[in-house]
Amino acid sequence: MNPPAARALRVSATGPLCTVQDLGRPGWFHAGVGVSGAADRRSLTLANRLLANDENAAAVECLLGGLVVEARGTVLFAVTGAPCPVDVDSTPVAHSSVVVAQPGQRIRIGVADAGLRCYLAVRGGLDVPAVLGSRSRDTLAGIGPAPLQPGDLLAVGPPPSGWPRIGAAPVAPIGNDPLTVRIVFGPRDDWFTEPEVLCTATWTVSPDSDRIGVRLHRPSGAPTLRRARTGELPTEGMALGAVQVPPSGQPVVFLADHPITGGYPVVATVVHDDVALLAQARPGREVRFRPVAR
Known part of the structure; x- marks a missing residue:
């Protein structure tokens, strides 16, 4: 290159x-x-x-x-x-x-x-x-x-002036157990009849996920995120970690390469520190959301 x-x-x-x-x-x-x-x-x-x-x-x-x-x-x-x-x-x-x-x-x-x-x-x-x-x-x-x-x-660029101070870093292991991710509801949670379904359901990471977003599926027969309003929103800005919900009711959590605007309502946003957890979630991994205060 x-x-x-x-x-x-x-x-x-x-x-x-x-x-x-x-x-x-x-x-x-x-x-x-x-x-x-x-x-x-x-x-x-x-x-x-x-x-x-x-x-x-x-x-x-x-x-x-x-x-x-x-x-x-x-x-x-x-x-x-x-x-x-x-x-x-x-x-x-x-x-x-x-x-x-x-x-x-x-x-x-x-x-x-x-x-x-x-x-x-x-x-x-x-x-x-x-x-x-x-x-x-x-x-x-x-x-x-x-x-x-x-x-x-x-x-490879020129080396920095400082030198490494440790030889290894203790890190928490990444596993395949169900993942709990913190969210803040809004800004468009009022567009759904029961936005809390996002936190009561257990979601599964779809194979269609990529650097743009993590697509989530719900088990057959489980409650879905149903619209409380008809029509669509005007296009508005999208943030890293936004949980956007298309008409299918299957949410997408936006990752690093997400679009900067979108028209589907955002029911919640993932806490910034937890976006990295979703970036490591393989297809098939279960995801649960936990609400926190704004």
Whole structure:
């Protein structure tokens, strides 16, 4: 992707989807461009903190695993997010830890047993071209670096002045148990006869979910979110974590690449800190919502 650099990663293989992500491009709503950025921002920032990078440094977001890269030059790296096996030239290394790869060594990320997205960060960050101030790929708008392909060369930026202070981070395990997510009702909960159904039902993550949003299904025969009003709303702004309900009554929770406007009513919004939980929810995982005060 960039011309040869003193330090770089050569992509040998990718999984279902590998994209470059940072914390996104805020401040462009007026031009119709959303923030985008890492779907699981907590895992991205953790990887960068481990390496003493700026939290906004670009890294690889890898769906399910399957990424293989070759170090060009000596690189320090960390893998966070979904608990996937990681090795350097077939030698296993720890997850959420600082690891060194020597020139020519291959970093392999296997398939995660739980969760959905892992993050490969390198000390110095990935120095790929920025678009509107961000190196993130927005899959909805189609801007930013293209999804990774075998043969891509990812230049590594200059190392930061500080050094990692710890070798590994204790992190809560990501599992496959039912997930409880906090929400704040509104702004359009009055559009539904019983908005509390959102919290009394157990929802299941649909295979149609992606970086745009997590689609949820309800069990057959379970109560649904029924409209109290006819017609549709005028188009209005959409926020990260918005729980939008189309006429089917099956909600969609917006993730990083969500549209910035929409016409379906938003019954609630997921608490910001819990959006990362949904970003790691695999298809088939059960989700329950818990209301909290505004």
